[in-house]
Amino acid sequence: MSLKRRSRLSLEEYKSGVLSGDRVGLSRAITLVESTLDSDNELAAKLIDQVYQYTGNSFRIGITGVPGVGKSTFIEAFGRHIIDSDKKLAVLTVDPSSQKTGGSILGDKTRMEKLSRSSQAFIRPSPSGDALGGVAQKTRETMLLCEAAGYDYILIETVGVGQSETAVKNMVDFFLLLMLAGAGDELQGIKKGIMEMADAIAINKADGDNVKNANRAKSEYENALHLFPANENGWLPKVKTCSALNDDGLPSILDLLTEFNIQQNESGYFDQNRKEQAIHWMHQTIHYYLKQNFYKSPEIIEKLAKFEDLVRKGNKHSVQAARTLLNHYFK
Amino acid sequence: MSLKRRSRLSLEEYKSGVLSGDRVGLSRAITLVESTLDSDNELAAKLIDQVYQYTGNSFRIGITGVPGVGKSTFIEAFGRHIIDSDKKLAVLTVDPSSQKTGGSILGDKTRMEKLSRSSQAFIRPSPSGDALGGVAQKTRETMLLCEAAGYDYILIETVGVGQSETAVKNMVDFFLLLMLAGAGDELQGIKKGIMEMADAIAINKADGDNVKNANRAKSEYENALHLFPANENGWLPKVKTCSALNDDGLPSILDLLTEFNIQQNESGYFDQNRKEQAIHWMHQTIHYYLKQNFYKSPEIIEKLAKFEDLVRKGNKHSVQAARTLLNHYFK
Numbered sequence: 209m210s211l212k213r214r215s216r217l218s219l220e221e222y223k224s225g226v227l228s229g230d231r232v233g234l235s236r237a238i239t240l241v242e243s244t245l246d247s248d249n250e251l252a253a254k255l256i257d258q259v260y261q262y263t264g265n266s267f268r269i270g271i272t273g274v275p276g277v278g279k280s281t282f283i284e285a286f287g288r289h290i291i292d293s294d295k296k297l298a299v300l301t302v303d304p305s306s307q308k309t310g311g312s313i314l315g316d317k318t319r320m321e322k323l324s325r326s327s328q329a330f331i332r333p334s335p336s337g338d339a340l341g342g343v344a345q346k347t348r349e350t351m352l353l354c355e356a357a358g359y360d361y362i363l364i365e366t367v368g369v370g371q372s373e374t375a376v377k378n379m380v381d382f383f384l385l386l387m388l389a390g391a392g393d394e395l396q397g398i399k400k401g402i403m404e405m406a407d408a409i410a411i412n413k414a415d416g417d418n419v420k421n422a423n424r425a426k427s428e429y430e431n432a433l434h435l436f437p438a439n440e441n442g443w444l445p446k447v448k449t450c451s452a453l454n455d456d457g458l459p460s461i462l463d464l465l466t467e468f469n470i471q472q473n474e475s476g477y478f479d480q481n482r483k484e485q486a487i488h489w490m491h492q493t494i495h496y497y498l499k500q501n502f503y504k505s506p507e508i509i510e511k512l513a514k515f516e517d518l519v520r521k522g523n524k525h526s527v528q529a530a531r532t533l534l535n536h537y538f539k
Numbered sequence: 540m541s542l543k544r545r546s547r548l549s550l551e552e553y554k555s556g557v558l559s560g561d562r563v564g565l566s567r568a569i570t571l572v573e574s575t576l577d578s579d580n581e582l583a584a585k586l587i588d589q590v591y592q593y594t595g596n597s598f599r600i601g602i603t604g605v606p607g608v609g610k611s612t613f614i615e616a617f618g619r620h621i622i623d624s625d626k627k628l629a630v631l632t633v634d635p636s637s638q639k640t641g642g643s644i645l646g647d648k649t650r651m652e653k654l655s656r657s658s659q660a661f662i663r664p665s666p667s668g669d670a671l672g673g674v675a676q677k678t679r680e681t682m683l684l685c686e687a688a689g690y691d692y693i694l695i696e697t698v699g700v701g702q703s704e705t706a707v708k709n710m711v712d713f714f715l716l717l718m719l720a721g722a723g724d725e726l727q728g729i730k731k732g733i734m735e736m737a738d739a740i741a742i743n744k745a746d747g748d749n750v751k752n753a754n755r756a757k758s759e760y761e762n763a764l765h766l767f768p769a770n771e772n773g774w775l776p777k778v779k780t781c782s783a784l785n786d787d788g789l790p791s792i793l794d795l796l797t798e799f800n801i802q803q804n805e806s807g808y809f810d811q812n813r814k815e816q817a818i819h820w821m822h823q824t825i826h827y828y829l830k831q832n833f834y835k836s837p838e839i840i841e842k843l844a845k846f847e848d849l850v851r852k853g854n855k856h857s858v859q860a861a862r863t864l865l866n867h868y869f870k
Contacts, residue, residue, distance in 0.1 A: 253858060253859060253862050256856055256858060256859065257856055257859045260856040260859070263856075264853070348858075349858060352856075401732040401735050401736075403735075403766070404732050404734070404735065405732075428762075428766065429766070431759075431762070431763075432762075432763045432766050435734070435759065435760070435763050483851050483853075486850050486851065486853075486857045487847055487850055487851060487857070489857040489858070490846070490847070490850050490857040490858075490860050490861045491861075493857060493858050493861035493862070494833065494861045494864060494865060495826070495829075495830060497861070497862075497865050498826075498829045498830065498833055498865075499826060499829065501869070502825065502829055515821070516818055516821070519817050519818055519821050520814050520817065520818060522595075522814075522817075525587060525588055525591040525594075525683075526817045526818070526820040526821040526824060527584060527587060527679075527680060527820070527821075527824050528584060528587065528588045528591070529821050530821045530822075530824035530825045530828070531584050531824070531828075533825060534825060534828050534829075538832070
C-alpha cells in the first residue's frame, strides 16, 4: 500500500509529464488511466480534463487484420514513412485476448523493434480490461493522452477477430483493413462485418510469386466493395496492394490517408464525425460505468453464475432472470 | 384512471387469452408487454414467466430489406406458402422510425391484407419504444407470447436501415435479406454489415425483363459471399431469386429454411444458438433496464441535453461529462 502511494504522482506531475512530450511521463500517465482502482480512475479523469484542450489534433487510424497478415511488419514499415515525414507516431493496440488468457495475439512492442527505437514513435501494448468494454474505454483515454503529448498520428491496432473493431471504428477517423491474397479468403477468419467498416483494404505480402494473386485479389475486393453502399461520409473505400517486407506500396497508402483527410476536411465530415463520436463516447462511458457498477456489486457477483446457469438450462426465462437480478441490485 | 383499470385484465385472464390461441387474447397480452407503465411491466414479466414453458417451439426468422424491395408483398406471398403447409404464422415488425416520427416506414398490417384475413396468421405492427433498445426488447417478449399462443413460424421484419438488425439477428434462428437486382446496388442503402449477417439473400422482383438482371445479381452476390468467412454454425449462406408478385421461387426459399432447420438441429447448433441467445438476452435486458433507470431519472433528464451540447461544442470532454452525470445519478 505504501509502495503504491509512493509510485503515484501528483496531478501536476502527471500533467507536465504528458505535456512535455516525454515518453516516460506519457507511459506513467497511461498506467494511471489503465488502473482498475477507483481512486486512480478519479485522478485519471481529472488529468484528462486538464489536458483536454491539447487533444484532438492527431489523425486517428484504426488498423486491423488477422494474425499472420503481417500487421507488425506493416506498422513497422508504414510507421517509418510517417516518421520520415517528420511526424510523431503513437501505436496503441486493443487485444481482447490479452486479458483472458494472459497471452496476447498481438504480442508486445518487441515486435516493432526498429520503430520503438525512434524518439518520434511511442508504442504501447494492449491494456488489461474486462468484458464490459473496458479495453476500448481505456484505449480512448490513452489516445487523448498521446494527442496531448504531441503525437500527430495515432494508429490503433486490433486483431480482427473480436468485437473491439466496432469500438475502434467509433474512435478513429480512418479504418484500414489488412488482408492477404491467395490464402483462401474464407480461411482468413476476418470477423463478419469488418470488411464493411473499412475505408481502405491493403493486400499485404504482394511480393515475389504472390504479386499476381494480390492483383487478382485487389480486383475481387474492389468488386465486392461495390456491392456495399457508399459510406455516409461520401468516401469510396479503396483497395491497395503492398509489401511491408519489401517496403513496397506504402507511400501510396500514406497518400491515400492524406487524400482522405483533405476530402473529409473540405466536406466538413471530419469534424462532424468527431462530434458524433464524442457524443457516442459520452454515452458509451455512461453505459460502461452503469454496467461496471452493476456487475461489480457484491449481490450480483454472488448470484450471476447461478442465474446464467438457470437460463442456459432453460429453467428460467432470460427476462425474468434479469429482472430478479435487477431487483436485488436496486433494493 | 378508472378507465385504465377497467381495461386491464387479471394475470389469469391474460394467460388463458394467450394459451387459447385466440388472436384477441394474444393482442391484449402484447399491448400489456408494450406498455411503458412500470406496473404493466411487472405484470407482463409475470405473464411471460407463467407461459414460458410453452415457448421456444417456433422457427424464428428475421427478414430485412430496404423500402421498395417488396417486403410486404414478399411476406404476404411467402406467408401463404407457410399457411398452406398447415402451419400458423406470426409476423412482427421492428421499425425504429415509427417511434421517432410518428410515421412508419413499414406501415401497418393493412399492407398484408390477404394474410391478415387468415385465422392462421397474426400480424402485429412495430411497438412504440425508445432509444435505449426498447423496441427490440419488447419484440423479444412479444415473440414469446406468440410462441405460447401456438404459432409455428415467427417472422420478424426490420427495415434494413437502422440498428435493429443486430438485435433481431440475436433473437432469430435464420436471417433472410431481401435485395433487388438492377437497382444500382450502391443505391439500395442496406446498412453496412447486414449482408454479412444473412443466412440467405433473396433477390426479389425477378420477373419480366428483370430475370436476367436478377440471375446476374445472384452470381455477383454468391461471389461476394465467398469472400466472407463461413458462419460459425457451418451454414453457407445461399442466394435465391424470386418474384413475390408472381408467386415464383418462394417454395424453394421455404425448402431452404427447412434444410437449414434440419442441418442445424442435426449439428446441435440450433439449440446451442438458442442457449447463447438466452444468455445474451438476459444481459441485454439487464443493460436495458440499467440504462432506462439512468436516463429516466429526474436529475439526468434535467441535465442531459446541456451536457450533450457541451460535448458537441468541444467545451467538455466526453468522459468528464459522463462522470459528472454519473456522480449526479449515484449520489
